[in-house]
Amino acid sequence: MENLPFNFLGLEDKYSDYKKAKFIILPVAYDTTTSYQPGTRFGPEAILSASRFLELYDGELKTEAYKIGICTRSEMRPNLESPEQMIKEIEKIAAKILSDKKFLITLGGEHTITLGVIRAFKKFHRDFSLLSLDAHLDLRDKYEGTKFNHSCVMRRIHEEKIPILLAGTRSLSREEAEFAKKQNLKIFHHTEISKIALLTNEAIFSSNLESSNLHLIHSQQSKWQQEVISSLPTKKIYLSIDLDCFDPGIMPSVGTPEPGGFSWYEVTTLLFNLVLAHQIIGFDIVELSPNRANKAPDFLAAKLCYRLLGLIVKGSGLNI
Numbered sequence: 116m117e118n119l120p121f122n123f124l125g126l127e128d129k130y131s132d133y134k135k136a137k138f139i140i141l142p143v144a145y146d147t148t149t150s151y152q153p154g155t156r157f158g159p160e161a162i163l164s165a166s167r168f169l170e171l172y173d174g175e176l177k178t179e180a181y182k183i184g185i186c187t188r189s190e191m192r193p194n195l196e197s198p199e200q201m202i203k204e205i206e207k208i209a210a211k212i213l214s215d216k217k218f219l220i221t222l223g224g225e226h227t228i229t230l231g232v233i234r235a236f237k238k239f240h241r242d243f244s245l246l247s248l249d250a251h252l253d254l255r256d257k258y259e260g261t262k263f264n265h266s267c268v269m270r271r272i273h274e275e276k277i278p279i280l281l282a283g284t285r286s287l288s289r290e291e292a293e294f295a296k297k298q299n300l301k302i303f304h305h306t307e308i309s310k311i312a313l314l315t316n317e318a319i320f321s322s323n324l325e326s327s328n329l330h331l332i333h334s335q336q337s338k339w340q341q342e343v344i345s346s347l348p349t350k351k352i353y354l355s356i357d358l359d360c361f362d363p364g365i366m367p368s369v370g371t372p373e374p375g376g377f378s379w380y381e382v383t384t385l386l387f388n389l390v391l392a393h394q395i396i397g398f399d400i401v402e403l404s405p406n407r408a409n410k411a412p413d414f415l416a417a418k419l420c421y422r423l424l425g426l427i428v429k430g431s432g433l434n435i
């Protein structure tokens with residue numbers, strides 16, 4: 116293992132060279148405004164570390180997405196001048212990668228980084244919307260003296276006139292609730308999702324678990340997933356995954372671990388169904404705040420990233 120290069124999946128040059136690679140991983144070690152438990156600046160490194168222990172073959176999808184080339188860029192360090200300056204730097208680097216016609220994956224770092232990435236995507240794509248899986252709405256106008264706090268990021272993206280859909284919400288302020296209502300934003304609170312899921316999922320899971328055929332489970336789109344997917348107003352989707360959307364039982368390594376949340380299978384089946392109906396143009400996985408004593412969350416984040424790459428390869432019809 117020591118001999119493997121330190122990049123996503125530990126890939127040799129043949130598969131990780133920038134020129135040849137289709138997928139570019141941009142690690143952004145930034146956590147200046149994280150409120151409760153700081154440490155998300157160590158998230159990208161922990162995801163890369165864990166990814167080197169993943170199987171290169173995704174047995175569930177029957178894909179080997181690495182063959183399409185995955186280049187890991189060197190880590191962006193925090194710009195301590197101001198959060199706004201950091202966002203500008205991210206936008207610049209992301210725009211360069213997109214101008215090279217690459218598929219960009221950003222690893223955080225705190226959620227604020229999504230704003231810089233979205234501003235870059237705006238230069239290259241028309242008509243896309245953002246799906247954010249997150250325990251929080253991140254719709255505050257200002258927090259702790261800055262408009263560029265991680266809990267304001269969806270408010271800023273909304274101001275960029277990108278349609279946003281937020282799913283997995285379990286915690287919000289009165290200000291955010293009122294803003295979302297006034298702006299008529301589509302929000303899937305986790306309690307509502309759980310209620311719909313309880314009513315519809317039980318039969319699906321109990322009938323298919325015995326066969327261990329996950330494809331069979333995937334092929335059954337549950338009602339809440341159907342509603343999320345059909346509420347997305349555009350074909351092109353930018354996906355932002357705040358890891359606190361997961362149940363803290365499986366994802367305790369986040370800045371603000373809210374009780375409740377998605378299971379691994381809920382998220383992966385949602386993503387499976389998302390690629391069937393939409394085109395994912397880019398994604399980020401943010402807010403991992405690693406804990407040395409528990410590596411399972413790092414591994415979850417790495418596997419989630421590779422699963423998404425496999426789904427995108429499969430969705431684009433490439434036979435790899």
Ligand SMILES: [Mn+2]
Nearest residue numbers: 250251357359
């Ligand atoms: Mn969050």
